[in-house]
Amino acid sequence: MISEKLIQQIAFIKEIDKLKYIQRKTKLFYSDRNENDAEHSWHLAMMAIVLAEHSNKSIDILKVVKMVLIHDIVEIDAGDTFIYDTTKNHTNTDEELLAAKRIFGLLPAEQSNELIEIWEEFEAGETNEAKFARAMDRLEPLLQNASNNGGTWAEFNVPYQKVYDKKKVIKEGSDTIWDFAEKLIDESVEKGILKK
Template sequence: MEQLNRLHKQIQFIHEVDKIKYILRRTRLFNSDRAENDAEHSWHLSIMAMVLAEHSNEPIDLLKVIKMVLIHDVVEIDAGDVFFFDKTQKHDNRPEEMEAAKRIFGLLPADQAEELISIWLEFEKGKSVEARFAKTLDRLEPMLQNASNQGGTWEEYNVKYDEVLDSKRIMKDTATPLWEYTQALLKECVKEGILKENEE
């Protein structure tokens, strides 16, 4: 009976997180006009974690990073997505996100709920080497998308070079090769005219 109850809770959670597939992000798929959804974003970051882990400046627990990127946006089922460059809303550590984490992960058996809330909070705080690497990936993917889409959301929301570069600085001490790649790519985007420099 206890095992059946545990399974019921896990299935309930699995049903609930299906909703993440319907949450559209501002960024669009590579070379596409279609908006990416949160499930696609999380999957892509997981693939990136496996492929790019070797570029971390410090050893990382890859499984923890993958768990982080798979669940980091689950709270948006309740709290909604906030565009990274939206200056009218706070992007990180919103109270509604904590409430969402408690509700959604709370559908699971207590031990699993506790683990996932803990991992989600670790990502949000961005202090551990795994959290910093996960955030690095979260900054890298939309940059690659925008570069492939002739500026994408940079163009649409008039985001300038300095803002984009500043948003990627977490990479500098976390994954130096990715930081160097980012700097070179952004300069190329400016040269190609798909990312505008700040006006003097």
């Protein structure tokens, strides 16, 4: 007999397939194609594994990987908010919390509670793991935009200071990666792909 637990887990697995349809503003490296949320989450997980040694503090890498894999699942219901959006704030909203409860709520209670807690920890950005996960989340689009001649910076006329202010959260997770990111931002200004 098939257990209710397995049925719930399969329902969740089917539901999160929708993440593949959530288009982000950023484009793949050296490409005209927009990235989707599933690709973004996978890339962050790989980045976290590869770059973990550069974390400012000791981290539980499995928890970081869980964070980056689930952090955007709420966008299935809430949609993707562009980080440089001028009309909608890119912060945790009631809408996202409702989405987290609905989507993770498809799972058996123990798993549901764990993933909601991890999602909330990422959103709060206070633990070592959350700080490093958020650093990865801010680094990836920076790398993409630099590889695409300004990408969304050019497309949406995003100025240097706004980019700098949004990206400086990287420093909370990794001074080393922030040094690299800050240099990349400055080089982007020098190349004329980011306006100061």
